[in-house]
Amino acid sequence: MSTRPRVGIFDFTGCEGCELNKLNFEDQLLDILAHVDIVEWREAMDGKAPVYDIAFVEGALSTPDCIKRIHDIRRRSKVLVALGTCAVTGGINAVKNTRPIEQVREEVYGEDKYLFPTLPALPLSSVVRVDHNVRGCPMTQREFVQVFTALVMGKQPVEPDQAVCVECKLRENECVYEKGMICLGPVTRAGCDAQCPSVGQYCTGCRGLVSAPNVAAMEEILVAHGLSKDEAWRRMQLYNANELEGVGR
């Protein structure tokens, strides 16, 4: 009988890009497989398992069925890891929470709206205990491997909590604001190695907020660089509608 950790991989409401990123571990996939038994992964394999040492869960919770399934997975898992921003904060799905849910359903399905039940898009942690987070839209392979390695070795993974600006400075990038663009780097949690500003794009905030974000100052900076207050708020909400709930105005 194998003593390797039994791993299950699950998905809820999301694009499955984080899962795909695992199939994209072309260089590490075989090494990863050598250290664990993947016992359940619907996107890649047949079969189901009763218990998991580690459950990696992608996606936000947004239907009654999601709530039932996540409780079931939690009960059968020793360690549960939220994979990607949808699972950690609700992610881009949570923008729908900023508008009346009935209006949203009617716009999409019209008179057939009652065929398909829906809830506000929620992070896993609002329903079950989450042991670790791997952030990002999509999560980076580097961070996944770090968390994975720590768990397999019985160590505690460390979650970054500085702003993207810190990593951007370390890469000696010209500040995005200097180029006449806006950027959410000052309030966004690092760990991505400032990937977007390093290739000419602004930080869209995809990794969620740092633990003590100065949202008011961020809004002020965005407005000072030409956005309306509404537009500044919309930009900040893109991945962080849940986190910003109750923060600021």
Next chain:
Amino acid sequence: MSRNLDINVRHLTRVEGHGDIVVNMRDGVLEKAELDIVEAPRYFEALLKGRSFHEAAIITSRICGICSLGHQITSLKATEQALGLEVSEQTVLLRKLLIHGATLQSNVLHAYFLAAPDFLGKGSVFPLVASHPEVVTRALRMKRLANDSGDLVSGRAVHPITPVPGGFTRIPTAAELASLRTRLVEQMVPDFLATIETMKSLAGAIPDFSRPTEYISLRAADEYALYDGDICSTDTGCVPDTEYRRMTNEFVVAHSTSKHCRVNRSSYMVGALARWNNNHDKLCPTALEAAAELGLKPGCTNPYLNTIAQVVEAGHCALEAVAIIDRLLGDGLKAEAPNQEPTRFGTGVGATEVPRGILYHEYTYDRQGRIARANCIIPTGQNLANIDDDMKKLVPEVIAEPQEAITLKLEMLVRAYDPCISCSVHLLDVTFKGQES
């Protein structure tokens, strides 16, 4: 033959997203044969409404991790048409390079990791690591290179960063492109030729089934259409992409959170097999040789052979990527900034061939450059009615077989379409009713 049959496959494995296969037969009469789409809806309209044109492609790429590049490029084309943003020839070539790389990656992923286990009687690719290590290593190597090409040109293969309205935020260097070209020629081409041999050895496991079908894809005069072209039906010929609504006709069915589509028949098929049937004359000689080796013929009506058409296409994409790099390097790379000064605010349509078939985005912008209306029609949504029709023909033909064998044939059928269920649900009818533009 009188027989009862109840098949209910909940959350079909090795497809992207959540779907159930439901088949019921009572006393030899088929009551139901359908793919139920149970993916949680994501209501993308709530995300797009009122959003700046800078954000449209960032948001729509999150519809699907597997097709993020396709959504992004299609979104950019729709935005650029709506805002009157001209793009350079270099931008078009770089986008074509991205699309060929993404199609190559996706086709390899599906053929090796999601479909091939069925041909070998396995539940996943993982047992093949031990039994067929050289095949798995080759598949990973091909995927790695295709993804590296996406990382290089777009900053990141999943949810690309650098493609923006009007161009790119970063242009790759000539040295980077030259090194990619070398790897494509020295590594991808031999791996593709080996792939043909592998697939040939597995092709015996592909069910013999056929159903006359309408096939719809883009078609271009001068190339195998992926980036743009007219909408072409095997039944009625070509129309411009602006007529996409007439060529899709979405409607709601109760068993699917994704809408269904039809044009000239009760259903139609999009994807690699549709592209093959419409555009095989535009494939490069290497891909045509691969098709001959694998027994893929024009006018093919066996949906299981969609996987084979994907393999053939993968070879074309690899060689076309080399040709595109040669053009880029021959013309000389220019350090261009994206053109982001709108000349108008109106409506624009983008139509692109993404791995699973033709994808449409349409946006209307208000005078502040914010989205007032959006509509996106996804390949898998277009295929759903066709999958149901295939199942209805297939089940009576194989009814004498054991239930397990029937179930496997149904699962293989759905997988052959390489369905991307997240996609098909994530952007249903994204029309904002009563919105002023």
